[in-house]
Amino acid sequence: MTEKQQNILNAALKLFATEGVTSTSTSKIAKSAGVSEGLIFRHFTNKEGLLQAILENGREKSDEYFNSVMKVKDPKERLLMALHLPFVIPSDEYDFWRLIYTLKWQRGPMEHEGMDLFRNSLRQAFEELNYANPTAEAQLIEAIIDGVTTEVLLKDIYPKPLLDCILEKYKLK
Amino acid sequence: MTEKQQNILNAALKLFATEGVTSTSTSKIAKSAGVSEGLIFRHFTNKEGLLQAILENGREKSDEYFNSVMKVKDPKERLLMALHLPFVIPSDEYDFWRLIYTLKWQRGPMEHEGMDLFRNSLRQAFEELNYANPTAEAQLIEAIIDGVTTEVLLKDIYPKPLLDCILEKYKLK
DNA sequence: TACTTTTGTAAGTGATTACTCACTATAATG
DNA sequence: CATTATAGTGAGTAATCACTTACAAAAGTA
Known part of the structure; x- marks a missing residue:
């Protein structure tokens, strides 16, 4: 698990929890995590995969x-x-x-x-x-x-x- | 309150409750209520206004x-x-x-x-x-x-x- | 009937969406 | 060192988003 990967998980959790999953865009997550948007999909396939990773975690x-x-x-x-x-x-x-x-x-x-x-x-x-x-x-x-x-x-x-x-x-x- | 106006409120309530507000698009509401999408905005100004109407109701x-x-x-x-x-x-x-x-x-x-x-x-x-x-x-x-x-x-x-x-x-x- | 207001529609608008792709930088491995 | 796999980027994509506009039908009112 890279540092940027962790940043994505952290940023997504905070945004999902406070603003809701569907109101949180992947671009917002990327910006908040300080990574390119594409990296989210490289590591977690899609938005749903990111959510599942958070849940398993x-x-x-x-x-x-x-x-x-x-x-x-x-x-x-x-x-x-x-x-x-x-x-x-x-x-x-x-x-x-x-x-x-x-x-x-x-x-x-x-x-x-x-x-x-x-x-x-x-x-x-x-x-x-x-x-x-x-x-x-x-x-x-x-x-x-x-x-x-x-x-x-x-x-x-x-x-x-x-x-x-x-x-x-x-x-x- | 017209019949179509009521249809919009009913359809929106059901969709908002089951799928969430942000996951429910105005076009989906219009389709489910059997009206044109523009009518939603004629009667309720915007999506937030529609939600408020439901809540007041x-x-x-x-x-x-x-x-x-x-x-x-x-x-x-x-x-x-x-x-x-x-x-x-x-x-x-x-x-x-x-x-x-x-x-x-x-x-x-x-x-x-x-x-x-x-x-x-x-x-x-x-x-x-x-x-x-x-x-x-x-x-x-x-x-x-x-x-x-x-x-x-x-x-x-x-x-x-x-x-x-x-x-x-x-x-x- | 003539006029005004309200109700309704269809076809748009620019912005944003989730996601892809071509490409580069870094690191691991033989 | 050479090769290969992984990490990361930035500029795209088509589809969908909330919302607008121009206009027609209907209904109320004189």
Whole structure:
């Protein structure tokens, strides 16, 4: 991976996240990355290929988050870990997650293998805790993580009081 | 409002919601609405004007939802009403709400007057119920409505078990 | 009926789009 | 050193973009 190749990826991620994929032209990316427009196509075939490269690049990060939750054995601890997720995203990853959340509405939610394992591990935690409807509970906690992450990415909030409210609902405090 | 004018609004809403605003060309809208492309500009000045017309058109709907919650006096009943919101959206409004949720990431969340009143009425309900941090609680319930609405709009879920889980967390059952 | 306003169209406009091509500079390899 | 593969450029391409303009049909109004 050359330096210019990295510049392209960085510039494209920032532009895709802030202005949207279709509103970002390849010429704008090239200008922002300080390379010729042709180089984008040499390295990434086309605009879609560039987007996919960004997505693959970030998938490793997201898998780490999911794994850090799944490896926790104690069910209560695992839920605690899951509910912390929105608050442990480092701000230099915000652009990537904004991109993910934007793409959801045009291309559907990301549904790779790791995501399924994550969902199952949550459901299993609720089963072990004898919740009445573990599947629905897993769906809800996913929705909460989703909604809270949206708040974190779009507004600037005070994490602590919000997290306290969440944990109280699940009696994890 | 002519029939063709309505056709344009309907076609544009559907295309904007499913493919995104910037990926939808005015010629595509015209073709889908069965009118000449020029008519779009006669009636709505430009593409942005068309989007604004759609948004104003839908604001009445959203205000009705918020008002139906705010007019409830009893705080528990009001929270109950608010948490029902994601499940009372009729499916013929899905396109509009998908559009709203998409735009959030490019143009920021919609922040009109009615939204502020809604937020305050939720905070006040938590105050009356003597919650420790009403502001954070209002933020959380907003995030939950947001996340659950996302699930409703993007996946097909069973509303009842999910709603049950939510109400149990707030001891509203 | 005569006149004005509104609604609608078809054929344009220049600018921008994603992408290609011919070519050069650099680096790796035998 | 000679050869070959890779990295990089800049000037193209046709297609599409949002939008305009000139003009006709329709509808309202006196």
